[in-house]
Amino acid sequence: MKTENFSECYRHSMAHILAKAVVEIFGKENVQLAIGPQISEGFYYDFLLPRTVTPDDFEMIESKMREILKRKEDFRYVEVSREQALEEFKGQQFKEELIEELPEGETISIYYTGDDFKDLCRGPHVSNSAELLSCAFKIKSVSAAYWKGDEHNAVLQRIYVFAFETKEELKAHLKFLQEAKERDHKILGPQLDLFFMDPTAPGMPYWLPKGWKLFNTLLDFWREEHEKRGYQEISSPLINHNSLWITSGHWDHYRDGMFTIPVDENNTYGVKPMNCPNSIVVYKRTNRSYRELPLRLSDCDVLHRKEKSGELNGLLRVQMFRQDDSHNFITEDQIYDEVNAILDIADLFYGIFGLTYRPELSTRPEDFMGDINLWNKAEENLRDILNKRYGEDGYDVNEGDGAFYGPKIDIMMKDALNRQWQMGTIQLDFQLPRNFDITYADKDGTEKVPVIIHRVIYGSIERFIGILIENFKGAFPFWISPVQVGIVPIREEHSEYAKEVMEALQKKRIRCEADFSENHMNKKIKAFRNYKIPYVLVLGNEEAEHKTVSINIRGGKQLKNVPLEQFVKVCSKMNEERTLQLVESEEQMK
RNA sequence: GCCGAAAUAGCUCAGUCGGUAGAGCACUUCACUCGUAAUGAAGGGGUCGAGGGUUCGAGUCCCUUUUUCGGCUCCA
Numbered sequence: 222m223k224t225e226n227f228s229e230c231y232r233h234s235m236a237h238i239l240a241k242a243v244v245e246i247f248g249k250e251n252v253q254l255a256i257g258p259q260i261s262e263g264f265y266y267d268f269l270l271p272r273t274v275t276p277d278d279f280e281m282i283e284s285k286m287r288e289i290l291k292r293k294e295d296f297r298y299v300e301v302s303r304e305q306a307l308e309e310f311k312g313q314q315f316k317e318e319l320i321e322e323l324p325e326g327e328t329i330s331i332y333y334t335g336d337d338f339k340d341l342c343r344g345p346h347v348s349n350s351a352e353l354l355s356c357a358f359k360i361k362s363v364s365a366a367y368w369k370g371d372e373h374n375a376v377l378q379r380i381y382v383f384a385f386e387t388k389e390e391l392k393a394h395l396k397f398l399q400e401a402k403e404r405d406h407k408i409l410g411p412q413l414d415l416f417f418m419d420p421t422a423p424g425m426p427y428w429l430p431k432g433w434k435l436f437n438t439l440l441d442f443w444r445e446e447h448e449k450r451g452y453q454e455i456s457s458p459l460i461n462h463n464s465l466w467i468t469s470g471h472w473d474h475y476r477d478g479m480f481t482i483p484v485d486e487n488n489t490y491g492v493k494p495m496n497c498p499n500s501i502v503v504y505k506r507t508n509r510s511y512r513e514l515p516l517r518l519s520d521c522d523v524l525h526r527k528e529k530s531g532e533l534n535g536l537l538r539v540q541m542f543r544q545d546d547s548h549n550f551i552t553e554d555q556i557y558d559e560v561n562a563i564l565d566i567a568d569l570f571y572g573i574f575g576l577t578y579r580p581e582l583s584t585r586p587e588d589f590m591g592d593i594n595l596w597n598k599a600e601e602n603l604r605d606i607l608n609k610r611y612g613e614d615g616y617d618v619n620e621g622d623g624a625f626y627g628p629k630i631d632i633m634m635k636d637a638l639n640r641q642w643q644m645g646t647i648q649l650d651f652q653l654p655r656n657f658d659i660t661y662a663d664k665d666g667t668e669k670v671p672v673i674i675h676r677v678i679y680g681s682i683e684r685f686i687g688i689l690i691e692n693f694k695g696a697f698p699f700w701i702s703p704v705q706v707g708i709v710p711i712r713e714e715h716s717e718y719a720k721e722v723m724e725a726l727q728k729k730r731i732r733c734e735a736d737f738s739e740n741h742m743n744k745k746i747k748a749f750r751n752y753k754i755p756y757v758l759v760l761g762n763e764e765a766e767h768k769t770v771s772i773n774i775r776g777g778k779q780l781k782n783v784p785l786e787q788f789v790k791v792c793s794k795m796n797e798e799r800t801l802q803l804v805e806s807e808e809q810m811k
Numbered sequence: 812g813c814c815g816a817a818a819u820a821g822c823u824c825a826g827u828c829g830g831u832a833g834a835g836c837a838c839u840u841c842a843c844u845c846g847u848a849a850u851g852a853a854g855g856g857g858u859c860g861a862g863g864g865u866u867c868g869a870g871u872c873c874c875u876u877u878u879u880c881g882g883c884u885c886c887a
Binding site: 255276381714 | 812813814815816822825843844845846848849850858877878879880881882883884885886887
């Protein structure tokens with residue numbers, strides 16, 4: 222008989238089985254149990270153990286778990302007092318700590334699995350471990366984890382386990398992971414000649430011609446849309462004397478994240494990790510009037526941020542990157558309209574790639590600075606905007622998670638492995654304007670302090686490209702494809718017509734490459750296909766005679782003898798309209 | 812930073828018990844002039860991530876180090 226809410230609790234019960242297995246293997250007195258929650262693909266359990274667990278141990282632990290399951294022991298629920306609980310878990314330092322921290326009046330419960338294993342647990346659980354026999358599990362990995370996620374605390378060993386109700390589900394999940402590998406931008410990027418990394422510059426991508434074309438195509442789009450909206454692009458120094466960073470507060474709060482350059486005994490420069498201070502230097506250059514606001518100073522200069530070793534991840538976490546940044550200087554009354562307008566841009570940009578995102582609002586933290594009334598008003602504005610745009614369930618709220626200088630809205634996206642990344646962000650800043658003492662002259666002639674909005678839409682272009690690669694598996698929409706059309710003359714005698722085709726395409730700024738080598742046409746087609754080029758044209762006698770092209774469409778489809786003129790038109794249209802889908806049908810081509 | 816795994820030709824990888832490094836693709840040359848995902852033949856290409864140690868001898872064993880990957884966010 223299966224427990225009623227089986228699917229909600231089997232992973233959690235399984236976590237107890239893992240803990241029991243580990244205790245039996247290492248001996249009760251050698252194991253300190255921490256916590257073992259269920260997670261999206263299974264569960265984990267944190268332990269303090271006498272030695273490190275390695276992948277060689279997985280099989281042994283798994284079979285011990287199976288052995289325990291076969292004992293068909295009951296999960297027995299017992300409520301206890303705090304004193305009893307402390308007595309029961311005497312010597313288990315983490316459990317003791319947890320018990321001490323439980324709020325007054327809360328029911329404290331223990332689950333027994335058999336008579337010889339117990340765990341502090343709120344449950345629920347299956348009633349007998351036999352129920353778990355039909356489940357599928359597999360130890361995924363082991364990693365270090367800190368007690369309560371704090372690096373100052375004890376280092377624990379976390380054993381991750383995949384767990385599903387059926388073998389089929391586990392199999393499907395392993396298949397998903399296999400497919401995610403095929404989307405991995407770290408593999409596809411270098412394979413498609415977009416970028417690579419060199420050990421002398423960890424986390425600092427080298428952009429190859431194809432990747433840089435993609436990069437710049439994204440920036441062209443960004444510039445076009447932002448110019449329309451009154452943004453003005455600037456560029457500023459990459460390194461500044463530390464006096465600037467002292468004023469901005471970065472020297473005190475962010476120095477560990479900065480690359481610094483000592484110039485002589487008395488002077489140190491810092492490489493910019495953010496653009497804001499220099500944008501403010503630009504703002505400060507002249508007296509500003511309320512008539513100029515919102516003043517939107519955008520830039521996409523190179524930024525450097527030092528990351529802890531082990532934190533880097535392909536293009537998704539780098540040490541050198543560019544943001545499609547802007548600092549919008551506004552009045553307090555302009556918060557609503559400006560944030561709303563920025564989200565309009567975000568919807569446009571994400572929509573054009575068919576990407577969905579989830580906004581996240583972070584509100585006032587305990588150590589906030591500035592005027593609480595301004596905070597309240599701003600947060601009210603942001604909630605109102607988010608409610609109207611995405612509905613109350615359409616975004617998440619992280620109470621108290623905002624920066625000390627202002628609330629923010631983050632745009633979150635997932636990579637191929639479903640890991641969450643922050644992409645765009647809209648951060649209100651009430652503090653930096655005060656640090657730099659910037660003002661504007663208001664209508665009545667008084668000097669007022671502007672609010673700054675730090676905002677990015679793509680986020681870091683590097684990270685955005687990483688997500689794009691994984692999302693499209695490297696098969697980009699036509700308009701951002703580094704090479705849009707590959708041209709294959711069948712024999713040397715077709716080179717002349719191939720050149721004609723190439724010129725017709727280039728005239729319309731369609732990015733194409735022709736292969737005039739003596740190789741067999743199959744070889745040429747294959748080479749282009751490996752780059753996931755949208756269209757590969759095959760040109761021979763037929764095509765030259767009738768001024769047509771035969772098209773190999775990415776994905777496998779073929780169209781024969783499409784009039785050249787028509788093909789150029791279709792390509793131009795996709796570039797102009799930034800079409801997401803590739804035109805594949807004969808009707809649209811003819 | 813912490814735990815685990817990994818690094819061999821441009822790429823993907825093999826290399827057994829420690830005996831002096833190999834395949835496929837790619838590249839070069841020659842032949843083939845070809846109608847839709849691998850034409851044939853020949854050839855070049857390596858400080859086995861780096862440094863140190865053990866050994867008669869190290870890609871292989873030990874230590875250090877660099878880089879990369881998975882995790883360190885899911886809360887009894």
